[in-house]
Amino acid sequence: MFYRHFGRFLYKSTLVPTCKLFSTRPTSHLPPLAFAFDIDGVLLRGKTPILATRKAFEMVNGANPFGLKIPYILMTNGGGVSEHERCRSLSTKLGFELQVDQIMQAHTVLRHDWTREDHVLVLGGQRDDMRRVVEGYGFQNVYIPYDVVRWNPAVWPLVYPPSDLNSFTKEVDFGQLEIQAAYVCHDPRNWGLDIQILLDLIRSGGVIGGPQANPEDKEQLLKLFFCNPDLIWRSDFEQPRLGQGAFREAFQGVYKAMHGSPYKGVVQMGKPTEITYSKGRKMLNDQMRLIYGETPETINVYMIGDNPESDIAGANAANWESVLVHTGVYAPGQPRSHNPTYEVYNVEKAVKWAIQREFDRMR
16 A cells, blocks of 8 residues: 555555456445547557556556446457456456456447347457357357358458458358348458458348349348447557558448448447447446445546547437547547547556546536
């Protein structure tokens, strides 16, 4: 235990590495705010924690003028693994334990209250990783592009499948199977293969190689879900890298070149969409009940992110407070379409400003 300053105040500071099991104690003294943190470019740079992260979470975990733990979630447009696996990985990297229900990835919205189609194609990620994640959400018949390659390698002659293809793929006759929906859950590894298969599914209304469907018939439109709209993201490379949003633009560009207009069956999820922020708000309410046994009538949610087009845009649309940091995608002076409530260098300064702001409002 040690002491540190918070503005004009001096507080005991303990970063307790036990977020897995909160003690529950009903109280009328509840924190007036909650946090949603982006991960890449805010808490981490690649696999390495940003130095300000630890001090930020000391404040969130009680070293603040309220003397209270403040509910929070980690809200990322990343994915590709289960929430349990992401929780274990982040706990190791950040140096303190997280709860699974504090982790919101781009595809987490599929876990609960989602209509699950009978047969779906899932794109993105390594090998069959995304199949296993989506099956964990309750989907029964899940297929991946390499299943299609196993069925008929001529579907994309330029692909060079791994030598153990049969060990992680299903033997399926896609010429007789109707796919009801396709989900791009994580960044595709083979854009050419994945775009080709999506085009084949759309042309036929869900059966690869089947009779051509009318692209204007809404009843025949294949539902195509993209979980992450980010055009770029921040890794440990010096400059931002292309994300799933770039794959969506590539797909739509090819489709438009072939049909004259973008595909109309696309449904976008992830930040900044309303469905993602609504789910985030519910998760924060659940965290408040877990810690304190109740939720206040009103609570100000602060989204701390590095991307004006996703983190800040979504927070503003959801009537959350938004804080833009400079440790990720955004660099000061760049043009942007969405302005934050506040702009600051890093996550420590963002958390300190938000807590002090709410404390001053209550004085």
